[in-house]
Amino acid sequence: MNPEVVTIGLGYIGLPTSALIASHGTKVLGVDINQSVVDTINQGKIHIVEPDLDQIVSKAVSNGFFKASTKANSADVYLIVVPTPFKGNHEPDISFVEAATKGIIPLLKKGDLYIIESTSPIGTTDKMQKLILASRPELEDAIHIAYCPERVLPGNVMHELVENDRVIGGVDEAATQKAISFYRKYVKGELHGTNARTAEMCKLVENSSRDSQIAFANELSLICDKADINVWELINLANKHPRVNILQPGCGVGGHCIAVDPYFIVSDYPAESKMIGTAREVNNYKSFWCAEKIQNEKLQFELKHGRKPKTALMGLAFKPNIDDLRESPAVFIAEKVKRSYPEDMVYFVEPNIKTHRSFKISTWEEAKNKSDICFILVGHKEFKINLPDNYITFVQLD
Ligand SMILES: NC(=O)c1ccc[n+]([C@@H]2O[C@H](COP(=O)([O-])OP(=O)(O)OC[C@H]3O[C@@H](n4cnc5c(N)ncnc54)[C@H](O)[C@@H]3O)[C@@H](O)[C@H]2O)c1
DSSP, X not given: OOOSEEEEOOSTTHHHXXXXXXXXXXXXXXXXXOXXXXXXXXXXXXXXXXXXXXXXXXXXXXXXXXXEESSOOOOSEEEEOOOOOBOTTSOBOOHHHHHHHHHHGGGOOTXXXXXXXXXXXXXXXXXXXXXXXXXXXXXXXXXXXXXXXXXXXXXXXXXXXXXXOEEEEESSHHHHHHHHHHHHTTOOSOEEEEEHHHHHHHHHHHHHHHHHHHXXXXXXXXXXXXXXXXXXXXXXXXXXXXXXXXXXXXXXOOTTTTTTHHHHHXXXXXXXXXXXXXXXXXXXXXXXXXXXXXXXXXXXXXXXHSSOOOEEEEOOSSSTTOOOOTTOHHHHHHHHHHHHOTTSOEEEEOTTOSOOSSSOEEOHHHHHHHOSEEEEOSOOGGGGSSOOSSEEESSOOO
């Protein structure tokens, strides 16, 4: 296959993006270091849960527009869609972006377009430009380098990839325009041109804004618990104000984006980002608080009934109706509960996965029927029907 586009990284973002581009009749080679991901895709199947994606991948593979490989080929456009986690001290880890970039440097030729989609700390695109030009100085002013963050909602990715507006920042105006004309073929949303640093910051700010707003709701839930006020009712009433829109509290904040990206700002600008950093602390504390609350409820039960309760922890994903457990506050809570009293009977329920390395996964029915207390950690649709009487929820269910 002579691909027009090479996508590096075939995960939650790279695979749907590749499939979308291929579905428009553009030849796409998707590259991933994980052989089993590559094999699954080449069979026309997918390794993640995402509505509608399986049919699009299956069709694109069978009609020859999409192929996966562990090795990149020469193309006209390169998209970098690899993970950007943080290190132990919440510092951004761009080593995957570096490795992916190094892998394609020998393939680059005059006129090519190189785009980073991975969420990245400010200055990453400039760094990758330096990395490329250090070994290929002849490509200075000859290739186009840009940054275009992804802002899709897992569970609605195929729709949002097309409909959402995109922010596109090149290292120079020519790169911005080249990247805009590339995305215009696949995206119906507006394409907003800027520079690379602003585009990088824009993605981080979007998620920091969400994190801060959720922190406000989580903080309210802690105050309300102490003040004996129903937080759900309170927020509903406060939101009747025409200019107030408080979000819902939960058992923390998780996922690969909102729980991670604010640290990319705090790590580089600690003195200036006090509020962003505090929001992270509040949301992390909420998970700790939920785990403590579960232990307290268990103790209360034991005091009342003279035996330890069987408990059910409902949901492990970082948000409703997905199988993504990354940075999940529910997993943090479940691990803390399991660690505190390893001998206690706890049913762990997550309808979107079959197995987990730390928890034996039970069905909703088994957990509901056998447990004395059900703690709802995630508002999955399965949990909203036939709730037992003995449940305590950390999320709104209606
Ligand atoms: N998942 C989301 O909802 C979401 C939303 C917006 C932005 N993002 C950002 O998009 C980026 C990708 O996220 P994701 O959720 O798709 O990650 P993911 O972990 O689902 O997938 C990344 C893939 O990249 C592969 N990979 C790692 N290093 C590689 C390399 N050197 N060469 C080839 N493949 C390599 C991994 O094997 C994996 O399959 C991250 O920066 C993330 O922050 C994610």
